[in-house]
Amino acid sequence: MNSRRIILLAHGSSDKRWCDTFEALAEPTLTAVSNSRIAYMELAEPSLDAVVHEGVAAGTREFTIVPLFLAAGRHLRKDVPAMIEALEQSTGASIQLCPPIGENPLLGQAIKDVVALQLGQNTGQLGIQS
Amino acid sequence: MNSRRIILLAHGSSDKRWCDTFEALAEPTLTAVSNSRIAYMELAEPSLDAVVHEGVAAGTREFTIVPLFLAAGRHLRKDVPAMIEALEQSTGASIQLCPPIGENPLLGQAIKDVVALQLGQNTGQLGIQS
Numbered sequence: 001m002n003s004r005r006i007i008l009l010a011h012g013s014s015d016k017r018w019c020d021t022f023e024a025l026a027e028p029t030l031t032a033v034s035n036s037r038i039a040y041m042e043l044a045e046p047s048l049d050a051v052v053h054e055g056v057a058a059g060t061r062e063f064t065i066v067p068l069f070l071a072a073g074r075h076l077r078k079d080v081p082a083m084i085e086a087l088e089q090s091t092g093a094s095i096q097l098c099p100p101i102g103e104n105p106l107l108g109q110a111i112k113d114v115v116a117l118q119l120g121q122n123t124g125q126l127g128i129q130s
Numbered sequence: 131m132n133s134r135r136i137i138l139l140a141h142g143s144s145d146k147r148w149c150d151t152f153e154a155l156a157e158p159t160l161t162a163v164s165n166s167r168i169a170y171m172e173l174a175e176p177s178l179d180a181v182v183h184e185g186v187a188a189g190t191r192e193f194t195i196v197p198l199f200l201a202a203g204r205h206l207r208k209d210v211p212a213m214i215e216a217l218e219q220s221t222g223a224s225i226q227l228c229p230p231i232g233e234n235p236l237l238g239q240a241i242k243d244v245v246a247l248q249l250g251q252n253t254g255q256l257g258i259q260s
């Protein structure tokens with residue numbers, strides 16, 4: 001049993017299509033990684049607050065947040081650290097914030113693959129060099 | 131020679147670190163795909179407007195925009211289509227808008243790989259099932 005809970009944190013939206021996309025993005029990770037959850041920063045459920053509190057109630061003391069953001073802006077530099085500090089104080093849990101996924105070079109490679117597929121589907125002209 | 135120009139469209143920011151991250155994300159694609167460029171929707175340069183006008187001046191008539199966004203919100207449903215319509219009218223070019231990269235299942239797989247790496251680095255406990 002892995003007692004650390006992994007939280008994939010997305011920015012939320014009141015538009016259900018937005019959340020559907022993030023749920024599809026999270027699905028391979030949620031399937032592969034034990035004790036992992038998706039949570040939203042704002043405007044959608046489950047909230048970060050709810051997912052941390054539910055974990056603490058189930059005995060989890062350590063959380064790792066992986067932001068489903070391509071880059072760090074004000075939300076990840078200011079708002080999320082403030083939310084984490086408040087949650088650590090109110091629950092006694094330890095919450096680690098990872099860099100946004102977009103800072104990992106694997107994402108740049110995946111983007112190249114997506115563009116190659118897109119061009120193949122849409123134009124039949126790849127223009128891709130290996 | 132591929133006469134279609136590929137534009138990787140990112141949301142901009144006045145924070146240079148934001149743009150640095152998107153430039154690193156775009157780099158493998160810009161290296162592999164001929165006639166490809168990065169452009170920003172707002173708050174950073176080069177703008178979408180500048181990249182389209184520069185392409186038209188160089189003889190490009192067809193553009194494909196691949197949004198470096200994880201999901202489609204108001205920007206991709208409203209603002210970018212309006213920008214495209216205005217650019218098509220002012221330049222006579224044909225501009226195709228692709229779905230955001232996050233709607234491609236390859237991104238969900240890349241996220242799973244990033245999380246696995248992150249957990250390996252940070253905790254030594256993977257909790258990953260193959």
